[in-house]
Amino acid sequence: MPNDTILAAEDISHTYTGPGGDLPTLESVTLELSRESFVCLVGPSGCGKSTLLRILAGLLRPTTGQVRLEAQPITQPQRRIGIVFQKANLMPWRTVYSNLSLPLELARMPASEQEERTTAMLELTGLTGFADVYPAALSGGMAQRVAIGRALIHDPEVLLLDEPFGQLDALTREQMSGELLRIWARHRKTVLMVTHSIPEAVLLADRVLVMSPRPGRIICDLPVPLPRPRSLDLLHRPDFVALTERLRRSIHPA
Amino acid sequence: MDGKVFPHRHAEPRIGDRPGEAAGRPRLTPVFPRFRMVWWQFLLAPSLGAIILVLWEILARSGVYASFILPAPTDVVERWWSLASDGSLMRHGAVTLREVLSGLLIGLTAAFWLGYLIAKNRIAAYTLTPYLVALQAIPIVAIAPLLIIWFGSGIASKVIICALIVFFPALVNTIIGMRNIAPELRDLMHALEATPLQTFWHLELPAALPILLGGLKVSATLSVIGAVVGEFVSASEGLGYLINFGRGTYDTALVIAAVYTLSTLALTLYGLASLLEYILLDWQR
Numbered sequence: 114m115p116n117d118t119i120l121a122a123e124d125i126s127h128t129y130t131g132p133g134g135d136l137p138t139l140e141s142v143t144l145e146l147s148r149e150s151f152v153c154l155v156g157p158s159g160c161g162k163s164t165l166l167r168i169l170a171g172l173l174r175p176t177t178g179q180v181r182l183e184a185q186p187i188t189q190p191q192r193r194i195g196i197v198f199q200k201a202n203l204m205p206w207r208t209v210y211s212n213l214s215l216p217l218e219l220a221r222m223p224a225s226e227q228e229e230r231t232t233a234m235l236e237l238t239g240l241t242g243f244a245d246v247y248p249a250a251l252s253g254g255m256a257q258r259v260a261i262g263r264a265l266i267h268d269p270e271v272l273l274l275d276e277p278f279g280q281l282d283a284l285t286r287e288q289m290s291g292e293l294l295r296i297w298a299r300h301r302k303t304v305l306m307v308t309h310s311i312p313e314a315v316l317l318a319d320r321v322l323v324m325s326p327r328p329g330r331i332i333c334d335l336p337v338p339l340p341r342p343r344s345l346d347l348l349h350r351p352d353f354v355a356l357t358e359r360l361r362r363s364i365h366p367a
Numbered sequence: 368m369d370g371k372v373f374p375h376r377h378a379e380p381r382i383g384d385r386p387g388e389a390a391g392r393p394r395l396t397p398v399f400p401r402f403r404m405v406w407w408q409f410l411l412a413p414s415l416g417a418i419i420l421v422l423w424e425i426l427a428r429s430g431v432y433a434s435f436i437l438p439a440p441t442d443v444v445e446r447w448w449s450l451a452s453d454g455s456l457m458r459h460g461a462v463t464l465r466e467v468l469s470g471l472l473i474g475l476t477a478a479f480w481l482g483y484l485i486a487k488n489r490i491a492a493y494t495l496t497p498y499l500v501a502l503q504a505i506p507i508v509a510i511a512p513l514l515i516i517w518f519g520s521g522i523a524s525k526v527i528i529c530a531l532i533v534f535f536p537a538l539v540n541t542i543i544g545m546r547n548i549a550p551e552l553r554d555l556m557h558a559l560e561a562t563p564l565q566t567f568w569h570l571e572l573p574a575a576l577p578i579l580l581g582g583l584k585v586s587a588t589l590s591v592i593g594a595v596v597g598e599f600v601s602a603s604e605g606l607g608y609l610i611n612f613g614r615g616t617y618d619t620a621l622v623i624a625a626v627y628t629l630s631t632l633a634l635t636l637y638g639l640a641s642l643l644e645y646i647l648l649d650w651q652r
């Protein structure tokens with residue numbers, strides 16, 4: 114395990130067992146996330162991406178293998194790892210403000226510091242005017258911004274994102290990628306993000322991992338040597354297009 | 368609002384679709400017909416009530432029925448007023464109210480914690496559910512005499528009857544409420560290392576609150592029924608006792624006055640429960 118590795122999966126396999134029989138979902142997955150790197154994970158749907166993320170977050174036990182956060186094996190969820198799901202997953206009875214502050218409340222942070230951080234996070238996510246709004250009144254993009262803010266607010270070192278923009282329309286999605294780049298530039302976290310979109314992966318990531326159909330294995334590990342800071346302008350550059358083509362070919366060989 | 372249509376969101380035929388309807392074509396009839404607001408619409412229901420009261424008064428005064436069979440509304444009002452002014456309405460009403468509220472409190476508390484346990488613990492669910500289902504099948508009216516034998520004809524037996532009558536609906540509501548909590552939100556609490564107490568307080572309770580409060584409205588009225596059932600079987604005070612007493616002495620005006628007071632009590636409790644719902648569930652508005 115190289116020194117700058119923060120989160121590592123070591124030879125993870127996973128099988129769902131149920132009354133209908135066993136379903137192998139992951140097969141000896143090994144990966145290492147370097148500190149402050151942005152890694153994207155792509156793969157056909159149903160190949161086990163969400164399962165892998167849940168295992169990395171400590172929400173699910175692998176059948177074999179183990180996950181390490183720095184040197185410690187992970188056996189249960191950790192505040193040092195933040196997670197954002199496909200659905201914004203907000204509490205409908207809490208306002209935007211108190212949805213954001215939930216992790217701080219649970220960590221029993223002093224009230225003044227909670228307020229300071231929540232106000233800062235409202236600003237970072239561009240939600241200042243919506244502090245007292247309930248989630249039912251938010252658009253999909255805004256709700257997902259709250260979810261990302263909530264995952265960042267207690268300053269976890271690793272952020273796991275499971276298709277966070279999967280339910281958004283194409284335009285909002287592109288805009289959200291831009292926002293995520295901006296937020297990540299401010300708060301350098303180690304990010305592992307599952308996405309369906311190849312251009313999104315290339316735009317955001319330092320490295321793109323490709324998974325095979327179920328049972329998922331990592332079949333390609335493609336570095337993205339595009340310069341940072343990046344913006345949506347990148348989408349039309351020839352080296353960007355060339356990288357998306359390479360990635361597409363590794364997902365659909367032949 | 369007038370003429371607004373509510374097309375179906377889903378075009379596929381679904382269970383319960385009317386047979387004549389072509390699948391795939393949105394139905395353009397309003398689900399609820401809406402009427403235009405007019406200023407006198409609020410007078411309609413009271414007018415109907417007034418007409419019925421006047422007809423009742425005429426019928427009772429015509430002498431077709433003896434007054435112990437059909438007392439006139441004015442007689443009932445008079446009887447109600449005499450009961451109210453000599454304090455007996457207050458006294459009996461207070462007894463019933465105490466039974467109703469104590470029963471509610473005990474029944475709901477027991478149902479909530481047992482429901483919580485059953486929703487969370489599989490062993491508890493498998494062990495207790497058969498007994499709870501069997502117990503629920505017993506009509507409370509039928510075991511009321513038994514409870515009176517065991518717990519006496521005082522207030523305790525009525526409180527138990529009220530508690531039992533609200534227990535089962537509240538239990539089912541609690542279980543449904545707890546099981547309906549999105550697993551993703553549980554994952555979130557888990558990922559944030561929430562303690563069991565924090566999960567209860569910040570997730571389980573607020574998530575189940577709409578169903579619990581919806582159940583409270585039903586329970587409040589059920590509890591009134593429970594108290595009256597108990598008082599019918601054996602009691603020396605309470606509005607149910609008053610009804611029984613009036614029947615025994617052919618004081619029909621008293622019976623009607625007591626019934627009126629009881630339904631006012633039930634409606635007030637229902638209103639308070641609705642108010643609580645309105646205040647606590649402001650996020651749903």
Ligand SMILES: Nc1ncnc2c1ncn2[C@@H]1O[C@H](COP(=O)(O)OP(=O)(O)O)[C@@H](O)[C@H]1O
Pocket residue numbers: 129131136138156157158159160161162163164165327
């Ligand atoms: N809780 C579960 N129990 C059984 N099978 C599951 C469960 N969750 C997911 N699966 C199955 O495991 C496979 C991988 O699921 P998932 O990790 O969600 O895939 P992805 O996120 O890549 O689309 C799928 O075939 C899915 O149906």
Ligand SMILES: [Mg+2]
Pocket residue numbers: 162163164275276
């Ligand atoms: Mg998934």
